[in-house]
Structures are given as structure tokens and as C-alpha cells.
Amino acid sequence: MVRLQVGDFEAWKQVYDRFADMRREQGVVSSMVFRDPGDPHAAWVVHHFPTAEGAQAFARSADLQEAMRQSGVFNHQIWLLQEVERFTY
Numbered sequence: 001m002v003r004l005q006v007g008d009f010e011a012w013k014q015v016y017d018r019f020a021d022m023r024r025e026q027g028v029v030s031s032m033v034f035r036d037p038g039d040p041h042a043a044w045v046v047h048h049f050p051t052a053e054g055a056q057a058f059a060r061s062a063d064l065q066e067a068m069r070q071s072g073v074f075n076h077q078i079w080l081l082q083e084v085e086r087f088t089y
Contacts, residue, residue, distance in 0.1 A: 005075035015071035
């Protein structure tokens with residue numbers, strides 16, 4: 001899970017979308033993007049990986065750093081979490 005501070009959400013999202021192939025190549029199998037309705041500069045992204053090692057490698061990758069640089073991210077925090085359970089209602 002990543003919390004991002006971006007200069008312009010729409011501009012960030014355009015760059016995020018351009019890097020879809022890179023995410024797939026780096027092992028991302030699904031993702032979710034969230035906006036904070038109270039903060040126009042905040043975005044949350046959840047990427048799912050088959051392994052914790054894949055998630056760690058992606059978090060350290062130069063490709064990710066370049067994508068964040070190009071998209072106007074000026075601050076971010078990354079949490080590597082292991083899914084324990086999921087419910088669908």
C-alpha cells in the first residue's frame with residue numbers, strides 16, 4: 001500500500017496509467033487507486049503481488065522511482081502488507 005502526495009491528481013493519474021505495462025512486468029497482478037476526498041493532493045494505491053519478495057523488489061525498483069518522479073509525487077510512504085483474509089458481500 002502506498003500513500004502518495006502529488007502536485008496534481010489528474011496529471012499523476014495519467015502518468016500512473018502510462019506505466020501499466022511496467023507494473024505488470026514487475027509482477028503486479030492487480031491494483032486499486034483511491035482518492036482522499038478531503039485532500040486533493042493525496043492518493044492511495046494498493047498493488048497485489050504473488051509473493052512478498054516481488055512486492056519488496058518493486059518497492060525498491062528504479063522503474064518505480066522514475067514513475068513517481070515523472071508523475072509529480074513529492075512525498076510517499078510504502079507499507080508492505082500481507083493479506084490475511086478478504087470478504088466479498
